[in-house]
Amino acid sequence: MSNERxxxxxxxxxxxxxxxAISVGQIIGAGIMSSTxxxxxxxxxxxxxxxxxxxxxxxxxxxxxxxxxASVPTTGGPYRYCSRILGKSPGMLYLLLHITMNVGLAQYxxxxxxxxxxxxxxxxxxxxxxxxxxFFFITNLVGxxxxxxxxxxxxxxxxxxxxxxxxxxxxxxxxxxxxTPSHLFAxxxxxFISTLALLSSATGGAQVLAELGGETKDAxxxxxxxxxxxxxxxxxxxxxxxxxxxxxxPMEQVANQPLTLVAQETMPGIAFYLFVIGxxxxxxxxxxxATLSWVTKPLLxxxxxxxxxxxxxxxxxxxxxVKLLTLFYLVGLIPLVMGFDIAFIxxxxxxxxxxxxxxxxVALFVLxxxxxxxxKRSSLKITPGQAKAISVTGMIILCVLSSSLLLNLSLAVVGxxxxxxxxxxxxxNTYAKHVKIEDDLLVDYTTEKEN
Numbered sequence: 092m093s094n095e096r097x098x099x100x101x102x103x104x105x106x107x108x109x110x111x112a113i114s115v116g117q118i119i120g121a122g123i124m125s126s127t128x129x130x131x132x133x134x135x136x137x138x139x140x141x142x143x144x145x146x147x148x149x150x151x152x153x154x155x156x157x158x159x160x161a162s163v164p165t166t167g168g169p170y171r172y173c174s175r176i177l178g179k180s181p182g183m184l185y186l187l188l189h190i191t192m193n194v195g196l197a198q199y200x201x202x203x204x205x206x207x208x209x210x211x212x213x214x215x216x217x218x219x220x221x222x223x224x225x226f227f228f229i230t231n232l233v234g235x236x237x238x239x240x241x242x243x244x245x246x247x248x249x250x251x252x253x254x255x256x257x258x259x260x261x262x263x264x265x266x267x268x269x270x271t272p273s274h275l276f277a278x279x280x281x282x283f284i285s286t287l288a289l290l291s292s293a294t295g296g297a298q299v300l301a302e303l304g305g306e307t308k309d310a311x312x313x314x315x316x317x318x319x320x321x322x323x324x325x326x327x328x329x330x331x332x333x334x335x336x337x338x339x340x341p342m343e344q345v346a347n348q349p350l351t352l353v354a355q356e357t358m359p360g361i362a363f364y365l366f367v368i369g370x371x372x373x374x375x376x377x378x379x380x381a382t383l384s385w386v387t388k389p390l391l392x393x394x395x396x397x398x399x400x401x402x403x404x405x406x407x408x409x410x411x412x413v414k415l416l417t418l419f420y421l422v423g424l425i426p427l428v429m430g431f432d433i434a435f436i437x438x439x440x441x442x443x444x445x446x447x448x449x450x451x452x453v454a455l456f457v458l459x460x461x462x463x464x465x466x467k468r469s470s471l472k473i474t475p476g477q478a479k480a481i482s483v484t485g486m487i488i489l490c491v492l493s494s495s496l497l498l499n500l501s502l503a504v505v506g507x508x509x510x511x512x513x514x515x516x517x518x519x520n521t522y523a524k525h526v527k528i529e530d531d532l533l534v535d536y537t538t539e540k541e542n
Contacts, residue, residue, distance in 0.1 A: 105307045107317065110300055112246050114321040117296030117381040119249060119374045123329055124350065125202035126293045127336050129434050132346035134286040135277025136269040136337040139330065141286045142294075146326035148287065148492070149294040150319065152448050152485045155455040157315040158478055160301040162469040163532045164310030168301030169451045170389030174396065175532050176454040182528070183398060183519045185450045187511055189389050192443035195292070196386075196423025198436045199379040200224040202349075205433070206371035209351045210364060220427050223379065228420040231383040233409055245377045250328075252370025256350070257331045260357040264338030274342060285499055288492035292441040293329065296378070297322050298448070299385050306410075312470045347434060387415040397526045398519075438499055443508070445493035449486060456482035465532075 105113075130138040159172050170189065174182025197220070204219035268274060276283050297318040300307075307313055336345060339353045354366050391412045394404025403414045426436055456479055458465060463475035473481075497505055 103306055103308060105303060107313050110303070110307060110313060110317040111321060112377075113303075113381045113384060114297045114300055114317050115246050115250075115325060115377070117299055117378050118294060118321060118325045119253075119296075119328070119377065123253075123293060123332050124206070124371055124374045125198055125433060126289060126437055127333065127350060128345060128348045129437055130286050130289055131337055131342055132434075133278065133289065134283045135274045135342045136271070137275040137277065137283050137286065138290075138337050139269055139333045140275060141283065141290050142326070142329040142333040145287060145290045145294045145329070146322050148488055149291055149322055151481070152291065152445075152452075152488055152492075153295060153298040153318065153322075154481050155452045155478075155485055156298045156301045156448070157318045158466070158469060158471055158473050158481070159451070159455055159458070160314040160318075161311050161471045162466050164301075164307065164314060165532065168303075168388075169298075169447065169454075171392055171532065172454040172458075173450045174393075174398075174528055175530060176457050177450070179398065179523060179526065179528060180516060180519050181450055181453075182393070183515050183523070184512065185447055186389055186393055186398075187515045188443045188447035188450070189386075190419075190422060191508070191511070192440045192447060193382065193386055193419055193422055194426055194436060195440035195444075196224060196379065196382060196419065197426035197431065198433055198440060199375050199382065200423060200427060201433045201436070203372060203375035203379065205349045206351060206367055206375065209349065209371075210367050217427050217430060221424065223376065224420065224423050224427070227376070227380045227383055228416065230380065231416060232407075232411055232413065245373045245380070248369040249373030249377060250370075252366045252368070252373060253328055253332060255358070255362050255366050256335060256354060256370060257328075259362060260335030260339060260353065261331060263357055264334050266334070266338060269334065269338045277342065281495065284491065285495040288445065288496045289438065289441055291492055292437070292444055294322055294326060295444070295448075296381075299382070303385055303388065311468065315471055383416065383419065386419045387412045390415045390418070396528050398523050398528075438496055439504065442493055442496040442500065445489050445496065449489045449493070452482045452485040452489065456486075 127138065130141060134141065156169060160168055163172075165171050170182060170185050173185040200220035200223050201216065203223050204216045207219050207223075208214050208216050300314045300318055303310075303314075332350075335357070336350055336353055339345075339356055345352055350371065351363075351367060354363050358366060390399060391404045391406070393399045394401050394412075394415075403418075404412050405414060406412050459475040459478035459482070463478075466473055466475060466478055
């Protein structure tokens with residue numbers, strides 16, 4: 092049966108630096124460029140403290156994914172863990188959250204466009220966003236390896252641009268202004284907690300590596316290492332950049348604005364353009380590109396499982412599930428066509444992302460309770476008791492953070508999510524009622540595909 096699965100056509104060709112490029116690109120663009128202004132609008136200069144704390148909460152919340160990825164690396168990681176360990180219905184609910192949280196493709200495209208129009212004036216921001224989303228959709232049709240190579244190039248440019256932003260801005264930042272109590276918590280404690288929740292998307296990008304277990308060399312060792320190193324490494328940049336973003340101009344002026352506003356204040360002309368091209372455009376582009384390289388994997392496995400039509404998961408000769416990639420292209424395209432703003436998209440996608448991580452925490456807890464021996468395969472050397480403690484801690488943090496963001500959304504939006512959940516449960520208990528999911532967590536479908 093394993094030879095019939097489309098995932099067996101995936102190619103195991105991603106190494107440590109390939110994953111590092113994907114992870115860094117996913118984290119930086121998803122956070123510092125598209126969320127900093129929104130975060131300042133929510134909590135004032137407390138954005139600096141939020142970025143300081145965010146990597147810690149992120150590691151706690153994604154560590155269950157890292158543990159599972161180290162123990163049983165596999166394609167479509169979190170979906171496979173939920174569906175095999177928890178059952179069909181939780182697996183399908185995870186897929187729903189996976190689709191809705193990747194409305195974030197529109198967020199990344201809009202963030203790119205907001206910076207692009209700052210140097211090329213006269214263009215429609217949403218049309219630029221549509222164009223860049225389309226470009227990277229076409230790039231990923233060629234395969235994940237080409238996408239990873241492109242991300243390596245762009246990652247070098249974006250890190251150089253961020254260093255310029257820090258070098259010119261840090262000496263001019265007013266630390267006394269930043270750490271004035273009334274500025275740190277400008278909108279109260281609840282707003283600060285909501286900001287922590289929002290920024291979890293800024294530092295949580297490394298979790299997506301669990302989707303690429305079937306395409307990664309020595310995945311059980313490589314994936315968790317890259318997750319931890321990239322999260323804390325990028326976290327250092329985040330804190331320094333947040334100090335510049337919040338400490339140069341009054342917070343009312345930079346709230347909900349791109350970083351170009353501060354960059355123009357601190358940088359000479361040539362440095363400003365290098366920042367926009369290298370960091371601002373590079374960061375958002377790498378995240379958009381990286382997301383399209385992994386986003387299809389859970390649905391690919393669900394197609395092979397029979398929970399979704401198998402024909403949707405057909406993989407091309409380049410190792411790409413074209414129909415599924417097209418689906419996510421449309422998921423990102425629709426909010427752009429409808430003209431949604433970036434603040435709403437960011438809050439919506441982050442809330443769904445946090446809820447999806449909750450399922451993974453539960454899956455690890457159940458695995459540790461019922462099959463603790465599986466954890467012995469992990470390069471992280473985690474005992475069942477430690478895994479349970481990490482899972483419970485992650486659940487508590489995720490419940491607090493996700494609820495704080497959901498309360499920021501309208502009742503209509505929350506009702507829309509609830510309606511989708513009901514539809515998925517009905518679908519699972521009608522169309523997919525007789526589907527039996529294969530217990531294949533420990534099966535490697537791509538071993539012979541190395542190149």
